[in-house]
Structure formats: C-alpha cells, structure tokens
Amino acid sequence: MVHQYADRHTLEGLVPADVSAGADHLAVAARQAIVVVLAAPGQEAAVAHLLASDEDLSARFSAPGEWLVISGLQTPELLHQALAALLGDMAHCIDQSHGRVLLRLTGLNARAILAKGAGLDLHPSAFSVGQSANVLCGHISVNLARVGDDAFEIVVMRSFADTLLHDLRDMGRAFDLTTAFLA
Amino acid sequence: MASLIPCPHCGIRPKEEFSIRGDASLVRPDPESSDETWNDYVHIRANPRGRYREHWQHVAGCRRWLVVERDTFTHEVFSVSDGAVRPWETSR
Numbered sequence: 430m431v432h433q434y435a436d437r438h439t440l441e442g443l444v445p446a447d448v449s450a451g452a453d454h455l456a457v458a459a460r461q462a463i464v465v466v467l468a469a470p471g472q473e474a475a476v477a478h479l480l481a482s483d484e485d486l487s488a489r490f491s492a493p494g495e496w497l498v499i500s501g502l503q504t505p506e507l508l509h510q511a512l513a514a515l516l517g518d519m520a521h522c523i524d525q526s527h528g529r530v531l532l533r534l535t536g537l538n539a540r541a542i543l544a545k546g547a548g549l550d551l552h553p554s555a556f557s558v559g560q561s562a563n564v565l566c567g568h569i570s571v572n573l574a575r576v577g578d579d580a581f582e583i584v585v586m587r588s589f590a591d592t593l594l595h596d597l598r599d600m601g602r603a604f605d606l607t608t609a610f611l612a
Numbered sequence: 613m614a615s616l617i618p619c620p621h622c623g624i625r626p627k628e629e630f631s632i633r634g635d636a637s638l639v640r641p642d643p644e645s646s647d648e649t650w651n652d653y654v655h656i657r658a659n660p661r662g663r664y665r666e667h668w669q670h671v672a673g674c675r676r677w678l679v680v681e682r683d684t685f686t687h688e689v690f691s692v693s694d695g696a697v698r699p700w701e702t703s704r
C-alpha cells in the first residue's frame with residue numbers, strides 16, 4: 430500500500446475558501462511560519478530584547494523565557510534559520526509551523542465573542558495591542574494575542590484546531606461570524 | 613475553592629486553568645530516614661481548615677509550577693509565587 434504524505438491543512442474541507450468576510454470574521458491562515466523559542470537559563474532578558482529588535486518577528490509570550498515566534502513573510506525553514514542565526518546558543522528554536530494552526534478573529538464584536546470562552550480580561554487597559562498570553566478557550570489551551578483594537582490572533586495545536594473552530598463558530602453565531610481561509 | 617488565581621506570569625485567571633498537586637510545605641526526608649518517616653512524607657496529609665500552602669500548576673497558561681497560599685475556609689488567596697522562587701524557605 431502506498432501512502433501519500435501530502436501537505437494538507439488540518440481544516441481543509443471544514444472552512445470554505447471563497448466566503449466573503451462579514452463584519453465579524455474568522456480567517457484561517459493557509460500557511461504560516463511558527464517557531465517555539467526557549468531561552469537558555471539566565472538568557473531570558475537578552476533573548477526577549479533580540480526578538481523585539483527584529484520588526485519582521487512577532488514574539489508571542491507563552492511562559493517566562495518561552496515564546497511563539499511568528500512571521501508573516503518567511504517560510505518555516507527561513508524563519509528557523511533566521512532565529513538560529515539571531516540567537517545562537519542563547520536559545521533553543523523548534524519549528525512548529527506544521528504543528529499549530531493560526532486563526533485571526535476580527536470585527537467590532539471580536540472581544541465579545543472571545544469573552545464567551547476565555548477567562549482573561551480583554552479590556553484594552555488589561556490586554557493591549559501587542560500583548561499575548563496562553564489562555565484556556567472553552568476547554569482548549571491556546572495562545573491569544575491582540576494584534577489590533579478589534580483584532581486577535583489565536584495559535585492552537587493542530588490536533589485541537591477542528592474542535593476550537595467548532596467552538597469559535599458557536600461563540601460567534603449570535604454575531605453572524607463568517608469563516609474562510611486567508612487568501 | 614478560591615476561584616480567581618493571580619498568576620505572577622499570566623495575570624488573574626480562573627481556577628479551571630490550573631491543576632493542584634497538594635501541600636507545598638513538605639520537605640523530602642533524608643534517604644536513610646526510617647520507613648515511618650517516609651510513609652508520613654509520601655502518604656500522610658493534613659487537611660487544614662484555614663491557611664494552606666499548595667503547589668498549583670498553570671497547565672492552560674504558562675505551565676509553570678506555582679505556590680498558592682490560600683485559606684481553605686474563606687477562599688481568600690494571600691499570595692502566588694513561582695515555584696522556582698521560594699521566599700518562604702529562607703524564612704523557615
């Protein structure tokens with residue numbers, strides 16, 4: 430028996446590709462570059478400083494000395510190489526691009542939708558643009574980042590993406606949340 | 613049960629994000645200690661009414677082990693600190 434190990438998005442078939450975005454919209458990134466960076470003991474501050482110095486990198490806080498680094502421009506391989514070159518032996522970098530799914534929730538009701546499932550204060554004074562944290566959404570642990578006043582990005586483990594998508598659609602039903610792959 | 617836990621890394625979070633391991637004040641006995649001492653350390657637990665110090669892990673957040681000092685009767689939380697920082701040990 431011949432197996433086909435084709436690159437296939439885990440939400441393929443569950444998310445339409447050609448739906449026009451409504452007022453509140455959940456976009457699924459068709460491809461992404463995500464690398465977990467774990468600082469060596471004592472190097473936490475230095476690594477945080479280097480990650481912040483590169484404008485192409487978006488470092489999402491997940492724990493002290495640990496970040497999910499996301500790039501919208503680079504391929505997984507190039508992002509991993511760039512981080513390895515930037516950080517040297519100050520940190521461990523592990524490519525998670527195929528192990529996670531990136532979702533982007535936008536719209537005036539984005540906060541109200543998330544508040545149905547996440548036990549985190551989403552008011553801008555408590556969770557401002559640029560901030561990120563690991564948080565429970567429903568019963569699934571995700572990394573949540575505020576990327577705009579009414580825009581959030583969610584990074585979830587690949588195997589939980591299907592259930593999370595289902596939950597988010599339920600949470601957004603009252604606001605006619607639309608879902609589509611990011612063009 | 614205390615319902616909101618201020619994680620030093622993640623902020624105020626509901627208790628559902630955590631899992632509780634138990635008494636954080638136990639000290640591992642010397643390897644040569646008696647069977648009685650080891651039995652007490654491994655199996656015997658107090659169930660105090662009042663102030664209690666426990667290990668909690670923030671499993672859905674930063675995944676760090678924390679020490680939560682709380683009141684089992686009033687549910688008040690007095691302090692939460694990272695398990696790697698153990699200020700109470702120096703004062704013991």
Ligand SMILES: [Zn+2]
Nearest residue numbers: 619622670674
């Ligand atoms: Zn935490």
